[in-house]
Amino acid sequence: MAGFLRKLLPTLPSNHDDDDNHHSMEYSFAMEYHGPPVTYDVPLAVPVDIDQVPTAAAVVSASLVDNSSVPVIQPIVMGKPLSKKLVDKLKSGSEMTALGEPVGLSARGSSGAVGSLNGDESAPKLLDAIRSSGRFGFSKIHKDSYELLGSSDMLQLSNDCKDGGGFEDYLSHVSSDSSESGVSSEVLSSEDSKTEKPRHVKEPSSVTFRDPESYDIFQEESDHAEARNIHRRRAPERNVKKGLCYRCLKGNRFTEKEVCIVCSAKYCVSCVLRAMGSMPEGRKCVTCIGLPIEESRRRTLGKCSQMLKRLLSDLEIELIMRYELLCEVNQLPHELVCVNGEPLSQEEMVFLKSCPKPPKKLKPGRYWYDKVSGLWGKEGHRPCQIISPQLNVGGQIKRNASNGNTKILVNSREITEVEHWMMHVAGIRCVGNISLWLSADGTYQEEGQKNMIDPIGNKSGVRLLCAVFSLPILPDSANPSGGEVNDPVNEVGLNRLEQKASHKLFLIGPNRSGTSTIFKQAKLLYNVPFSEDERQNIKFMIQTNLYCYLGILLEGRERFEEEILTEMQKRQSVDEPGPSGNTGLTQDKTIYSIGPRLKAFSDWLLQVMVSGNLEVIFPAATREYAPLVEELWKDAAIQATYNRRSELKMLPRVASYFLDQSVEVSKVDYEPSDVDILYAEGITSSNGLACTEFSLEDVDLDPHNQPGTLPSRRFELIRVHPKNLGDNCKWLEMFEDVGIVLFCVSLSDYDELSDGLNGFSRNKMLESKKLFERVVTHPNFEHKDFLLILNKFDLLEEKIDLSPLTKCEWFHDFTPVVSHNYNSRSSISNTHSLAQIAFHYIALKFKTLFYSLTGRKLYVSSVTGLEPDTVGEALTYAGTILKWDEEKKPNYVLCDSSYSLDTSTS
Ligand SMILES: Nc1nc2c(ncn2[C@@H]2O[C@H](COP(=O)(O)OP(=O)(O)OP(=O)(O)O)[C@@H](O)[C@H]2O)c(=O)[nH]1
C-alpha cells in the first residue's frame, strides 16, 4: 500500500529511490527560487504532511476480512509465477480489469522461480524437469487456483521480455528490491511498467482489486533500516486461535494442516493452495515469499506433508520441495554460523557446505572446529561429529572451545570429560597436563614424541560409547573414512539416537544388584536380538564362569578332603597310639579324593584363579580343557562336593544352573540359550556400559481408549556399572539427557556383607544406600525422576522367615504386625506376606530418604530380575512416569506435528 501511495505522491521518501533513478521519471520537482523578489502573490505549495494524508489502515485481523463485503485492496505479491490465464491475457493483450484471481509475476530475482533458474546451480535440473514435463500444470488444483507456467509459456515469456529489452531490467529491479528491502507488497504500477513493460503486455491498472479472500495477511512495509537486514525481518505475528486454519479460521488442533516455514501460519486442506500459491520457495504464505525461513523449521525443509501430497502431483511436490531446499533465501545465512569465534563469510560457508563431509544439520550457532582431526562441536560442548579436516574456515581453535576441564590438550583444545573417559576405556591412559596430537586418521601422538597410539575407533567398546554419547566415531583401519557407512554401531546407534526422540532410561545399581539381569531381561522381553558379537561375548563369559565355578568346587573338594583326612588322623591317633608306620595308602583316600590327572588340572586351575588370570586364559583354553571338564564333572569326588555346595559360600546361586550342564557348556560349539544368557553373570561389554532400544506402547492415561490403538514410543535403556563411574561417581555428569533414573537395589542385601577392601566389610544394604544417596544428589540428576527397583524379591521371600530384616541396622525398627491370617495363605482375606510387608517397609525407608534429600517423590517397583513379568511392569511404569511428566508440560507437540497428523478432514 505504501507503494501505491508512492505513485500518487512522488515526493514521498522512498527506499526505492535508488532504483527508481534507473527509470525515466515523469515527475516535476519545484526548485528553490534564487531570483529577484517578485511583486505578485506566489501560489503556495504546502508541503505534504504524510501523517495527514488519509490512508486506510492495514487490516490486522483476518476475521475482519472474513465475512465483509468491503472491497479490499490487496497488495500484489511478486513471488508468484504468472497464472496460465494471466499469461494468456498478457499475450492476447486483453483488457486487465479488476481481477478475480491473484496476479503475480514470477519475478522475484533469486528467490522466485524464474530467479532460481537464473542463479541457482540447480537451475539446469529444474529447467529440465519443467521442460520434460511438457505442459506443466497444477492439474489437481480446484476451481480458479493457480497454475504453474507451462514450459513453453515461460520460455516464450522470457524471450518476449528479452526482445523488448525491458523485462530483464524489470527482473533485476525487482530482484534488487527483494534482496535489499525484501518488500513483498510491491505494487505493480503504471509508472513502473511504462518503460519496461513486456512487448505484449498491456498496461495494468495501477490499482488492482482482487478477491478479498485471496489473502488474509497483510504485511506492512518494513522501515528502511530494518529492511536492509534481511535476517531480522519476520512475518508479522498473527493472533489466530490455536488449532484454527489461519485463512478460514475453522477447524481444531486435530485438523490436518500445512505450516508456513516463515511465519508458522497453518492452513487447512481447502485453504493451503490459495494461501501458499505455487510455492516458488516452498511452503510459504504468499506474503512470506522472499522472507527467510524460521530457523526452527529448517529441519523440516523438503519434508512434505501427506496432505500436500494428496493435493498435488508427485512432480509438483518434487519441484516445490526442491525449491524449498535450494532457493537462496531459504539457505542458512552464513554470518549466523560462527566457527572458532569468527562468523563465516559467504565463501567460507560455500566451502564448508561443499566439502566431502560437511557438518550435518547445520543450524545458526557458534561452533568449534578442530582442523587437524576434523572434530566439530558446538561451542562449550563435546564434539558431535567429524567433518572434513583442513578446511580453511573460521578462526583458530581455542583451548576452552569445548569447555573441557581435563587439562588434557588434544590439538590445542582441552578435551571434555567424556572424551577423556573414552580414551580411558580405549586404553589410552593419560593424566593431567599432557598435550596430544590427534590426526584425521584417528591416531594419537604425544606432542614431541614419535610413537603412535592405536586408533581408538577400533575397539567395539569405544564405538558403543560413542553411540551412547552421540560422539563422532574416529576412523580406523577397517573404516578409514570414519563415516557412518558400513558402520553398524554408528548406523544403529548414533543415527538412530539422533533421529528418534527416544526417552532414555538410565539403569544403575550397586555391584550385583541385578542391573545386567534386568537389562538382558528387557532385551528378551522386547525382542531386541543380541548381536552376533554379544552372543559370542556372552558365550565366552559363561564358559569362563564355568571354570570359575569348577574352581570353587575344586577348592571346596580340597577343603572337604583335608577335613576328612584330619579327622581320620585324629581318630587314628586316638584308636592306636604310638608310631603308625603300617597304615596303608588306601587309608588316605576319601570320597573327595581325585586322581593325579585331575589333581594336576585342579592345582593349575586354582593357581590361575588366585593369580586372577582366569579371564586371560579362557575362553581361549576352552578347546583344550573341554574333555577334562567332562571327566571332572563325572568324577565321584566332584559330585560329592557338589552335593555339599550349600557350604560353599563362594559359589553363586546361578552356578548350579550352569554346572548341571557343564559338559554341554564347555564344548567349543556351545550356543547359549536365552535362559543361559539371562542367567549368565556379567554383561557383554567390558566397560560395563550397555544400551538397547525398544518400543513400548503408550501408557494409557485415558481409560476410554481402546487397547492396542495407542502409539508406541521408543525407549533407550542405558545400563552402567558403578565401577565405571569413577571416584564419587564423577562420570555421571555425562548422562545429562536421561529421562528417568532406574536405581536398582537387591532386596537380599539386608543380611549380606560386602567383601570390602582390606578385609573391611559392610552391610550391603548400607552400601547400596550410600550409592543411592550419591546418585540422587548428583547435580546432573537434580530434577530427574527416580524409579527405585527393589530387585530379587524371590530371595527376600526365601530368607525373610529365617533371617530377620533387623539384621540391617537401618531397618532396626521393623516390627511387622503379622496378622493372624499370616500362616493361612489360602485365606481370602487380603493378607500380605511378610516379604511384602518388608518390601513396603524398605520402599518407605528409601522414599523418606529420597524426600529428605530432594524434596520430591520417589517411585518404587518390586521386581524379580529373573522373571520377565515383573521387569516388564517396572519398565512400563517408568514409561508411565515419563508420560506424566510430558502431560504436565504445555502441549506444544500436537500443534507442531501438524505435518504428520494424518487425520483426514472434510
Ligand atoms: N534369585 C535372583 N537372582 C537374581 C535376580 N536378579 C539378578 N539375580 C542374580 O544376581 C546376580 C547378579 O546379578 P547381575 O545382573 O549380574 O548384577 P549386576 O548388577 O550386573 O552386578 P555385576 O554382576 O557386578 O555386574 C546374578 O547371578 C543374577 O543371576 C533376581 O531377581 N532373583
Ligand SMILES: [Ca+2]
Ligand atoms: Ca553381573
